[in-house]
Amino acid sequence: xxxxxxxxxxxxxxxxxxxxxxxxxxxxxxxxxxxxxxxxxxxxxxxxxxxxxxxxxxxxxxxxxxxxxxxxxxxxxxxxxxxxxxxxxxxxxxxxxxxxxxxxxxxxxxxxxxxxxxxxxxxxxxxxxxxxxxxxxxxxxxxxxxxxxxxxxxxxxxxxxxxxxxxxxxxxxxxxxxxxxxxxxxxxxxxxxxxxxxxxxxxxxxxxxxxxxxxxxxxxxxxxxxxxxxxxxxxxxxxxxxxxxxxxxxxxxxxxxxxxxxxxxxxxxxxxxxxxxxxxxxxxxxxxxxxxxxxxxxxxxxxxxxx
Amino acid sequence: xxxxxxxxxxxxxxxxxxxxxxxxxxxxxxxxxxxxxxxxxxxxxxxxxxxxxxxxxxxxxxxxxxxxxxxxxxxxxxxxxxxxxxxxxxxxxxxxxxxxxxxxxxxxxxxxxxxxxxxxxxxxxxxxxxxxxxxxxxxxxxxxxxxxxxxxxxxxxxxxxxxxxxxxxxxxxxxxxxxxxxxxxxxxxxxxxxxxxxxxxxxxxxxxxxxxxxxxxxxxxxxxxxxxxxxxxxxxxxxxxxxxxxxxxxxxxxxxxxxxxxxxxxxxxxxxxxxxxxxxxxxxxxxxxxxxxxxxxxxxxxxxxxx
Numbered sequence: 001x002x003x004x005x006x007x008x009x010x011x012x013x014x015x016x017x018x019x020x021x022x023x024x025x026x027x028x029x030x031x032x033x034x035x036x037x038x039x040x041x042x043x044x045x046x047x048x049x050x051x052x053x054x055x056x057x058x059x060x061x062x063x064x065x066x067x068x069x070x071x072x073x074x075x076x077x078x079x080x081x082x083x084x085x086x087x088x089x090x091x092x093x094x095x096x097x098x099x100x101x102x103x104x105x106x107x108x109x110x111x112x113x114x115x116x117x118x119x120x121x122x123x124x125x126x127x128x129x130x131x132x133x134x135x136x137x138x139x140x141x142x143x144x145x146x147x148x149x150x151x152x153x154x155x156x157x158x159x160x161x162x163x164x165x166x167x168x169x170x171x172x173x174x175x176x177x178x179x180x181x182x183x184x185x186x187x188x189x190x191x192x193x194x195x196x197x198x199x200x201x202x203x204x205x206x207x208x209x210x211x212x213x214x215x216x217x218x219x220x221x222x223x224x225x226x227x228x229x230x231x232x233x234x235x236x237x238x239x240x241x242x243x244x245x246x247x248x249x250x251x252x253x254x255x256x257x258x259x260x261x262x263x264x265x266x267x268x269x270x271x272x273x274x275x276x277x278x279x280x281x282x283x284x285x286x287x288x289x290x291x292x293x294x295x296x297x298x299x300x301x302x303x304x305x306x307x
Numbered sequence: 308x309x310x311x312x313x314x315x316x317x318x319x320x321x322x323x324x325x326x327x328x329x330x331x332x333x334x335x336x337x338x339x340x341x342x343x344x345x346x347x348x349x350x351x352x353x354x355x356x357x358x359x360x361x362x363x364x365x366x367x368x369x370x371x372x373x374x375x376x377x378x379x380x381x382x383x384x385x386x387x388x389x390x391x392x393x394x395x396x397x398x399x400x401x402x403x404x405x406x407x408x409x410x411x412x413x414x415x416x417x418x419x420x421x422x423x424x425x426x427x428x429x430x431x432x433x434x435x436x437x438x439x440x441x442x443x444x445x446x447x448x449x450x451x452x453x454x455x456x457x458x459x460x461x462x463x464x465x466x467x468x469x470x471x472x473x474x475x476x477x478x479x480x481x482x483x484x485x486x487x488x489x490x491x492x493x494x495x496x497x498x499x500x501x502x503x504x505x506x507x508x509x510x511x512x513x514x515x516x517x518x519x520x521x522x523x524x525x526x527x528x529x530x531x532x533x534x535x536x537x538x539x540x541x542x543x544x545x546x547x548x549x550x551x552x553x554x555x556x557x558x559x560x561x562x563x564x565x566x567x568x569x570x571x572x573x574x575x576x577x578x579x580x581x582x583x584x585x586x587x588x589x590x591x592x593x594x595x596x597x598x599x600x601x602x603x604x605x606x607x608x609x610x611x612x613x614x
Contacts, residue, residue: 068603071491093599094401095491095592096514102489159495159605182409184378184402188466197605207403285402291598292400296375298466298504 002275003030003058005051007073008065009037011153012087016116017064020264026272031055048073052080059083060110060275067092068160071100074111078103083110085271089169089287090114092160101282110274112267113282115173119266120241125251126228127178133230135179138210141225142171143218146200152307156198163198165290167224168214172286174226174241175210183208185289188297193305200305204293217305309582310337310365312358314380315372316344318460319394323423324371327571333579338362355380359387366390367417367582374399375467378407381418385410390417392578396476396594397421399467408589417581419574420589422480426573427548432558433535434485440537442486445517448532449478450525453507459614463505470505472597474531475521479593481533481548482517490515492596495604500612507612511600524612 004027006017018039021029031043033051038044045051051058061077062085063070071091077084078100090113091097097113104111117123144167146156155161162169175183183206191201204212224240233247244251261269274281311334313324325346328336338350340358345351352358358365368384369392370377378398384391385407397420398404404420411418424430451474453463462468469476482490490513498508511519531547540554551558568576581588 092603093491094595095489095599098595099489099491099514160603162602182402182406184406185400207406288401288405288598291595291602292402294602295469295598296399296467 001028002026002060002272003028004060004062005029005031005033005055005058006039007033007048007061007063009034009039010064013037013064016264017062020262020268023265024268027060027268030058048076052076052082060085060271062271063087066155066161068155068158071096074100075103078107078109078111081107081109083275085112085114085267088113088115088173089162089166089290090282090284094284094287094291097282097284097287101280104280108278110271110278111280111282112271112274113284114267115170115177115283115286116263116267117170117173117241118177119261119263120174121260122237122244122251123174123177123241126235126237126241126244129235129246130178130228130230131180133232135181135228135230136209137229138175138179138208139227140171140175140210140212141223141227142168142213143215143223145219145222146216147307148222154307157193157196157305159197161198162290163192163196164200164202164214164216165198165293167216168202168212169286169290170240171212171214171224171226172289174237176283176285176289178226178228178237179208181208183210183289185292185296188293190293190297190299191302192299193302195304199297200302202293202297206289308335309333309367309579310335311367311369312336312338312340312362312365313346314340314355314368314370316341316346317371320344320371323571324369327569327575330572331575334367334575337365355383359383359389367392367578369578370394373462373468375462375465378403381407382410385414385416385418388414388416390582392419392421392574395420395422395480396469396473396597397589397591401591401594401598404589404591404594408587411587415585417578417585418587418589419578419581420591421574422477422484422590422593423570423574424477424480424548425484426568426570427481428567429544429551429558430481430484430548433542433544433551436542436553437485437535437537438487440539442488442535442537443516444536445482445486445515446534447478447482447517447519448530448534449475449520450522450530452526452529453523454614455529461614464500464503464612466504468505469597470499470503471507471509471521471523472505472600474523475509475519476593476597477547478519478521478531478533479596481544483590483592483596485533485535485544486515488515490517490596492599492603495600497600497604497606498609499606500609502611506604507609509600509604513596
């Protein structure tokens, strides 16, 4: 077991990271760093430098802070010789993540830019099935209620908070993992609430006949679905990649196969592998498509939004 | 001499590409493709496919179209086995340029994403002088009159047209060529005219104590200046990289040195080198900083703009 510290004890840490670490055979959570959040039974720091100085033997840190403040922590951790795991998106800018990757590389440390949705159980089988199909059309439908999933998190609508691309990038992380060809944004419409900086809705057309609709104002059934029409039928990934059907037939886990871990347990298992192998894993493709949509998108003003 | 075709005969082609090719010892301009523009004495096509079919022996095409339509031409040219040279910025999205680079690589063709300002005569000496200095502060001041340099070019204010980043990316192309360390955008303010989609002004703070001001509403003396304060004095690149001073002292070309070519003659000489060597040159750094500023920037509404 390796020691790890968790930085940024907010909703995602409490909901996902803490239980995944508690169940992990690879990791032992020995410290947290957070202004206010703590984990019972684990030493709590409020200052990151104090942690780095006080616990030099903790070789790995996992950063669950929002993207804008995250870079400074990642840089300090790498400069202090720690391996670093980054929540998605891996940063507020592409260039800062490239800089971190270079730092990690020069220091011989692991940097892992995680994409939790890629670990959903339908994703790898979908990629394998699509590998030899002719893909005719892809439709992404990603609609959820921001009030339910990000209650009161004002930062998502501040510059760098990404708005509806915060969930949308999960769809793009799956898409770029399952398609057997490169894609690029061709056109985008961004709906930005009059009183906010980031989009609450987006429609994107990508090459390869890919269309995506992201909506953060959806109060009914929460929808995270990717449909792929091929010469061999329709593949549907729904529930954010947790359910896979081909022409309507459920594709369950293979009989006799190993049980499939949850997304976050799988991320931490992968991080243990990377640290063991002295490797990094930094794939910027999902973030590049968001930056391209933000650069190329036509902005339309939407109704003001309040939580 | 190699044959080359010029695609998109607008202002930049007429002002820069045509004279550079006329004076080149490497290239012979044998065809143009443009809806309306032509070059006297050169076969003119209006349709790109007709050119590709009609002139299979022309091994290289140089694309001077605006960034949004450019990708389709570049892809078609590479698929038809032609080397491709791209005006700046090399595309409307990062992902499309990465896709072109992969296509060129797989086909053994040259792709050259040009940055003409990097060829200004002060740039290489500035890079060499800065290589061993401690850099304390960088100030970029890039102010010009869009009506003078892009008269009536409505596309610059359409999505993908980049707005003031169209000139600003020239500054970023120089900056990323002369600084001996990585930088990333930390904060940006984008002034977008009420009736337009892209910024007419921008202020950007980057790591390394770099500040940039881009303004497209500047009617007085046109200013394209980068000031770098170091432990060994102040380096100033002005006139878009054409004039270099160190602590106020002019740095001329070395006595007895070879004459320095203009920016576009230097680009075409470099393209000839790349084709000869079977190599590509695709540096996305300037474009990544623009995408980062567009993603992270706070938008403010500016007065409506008409040409």
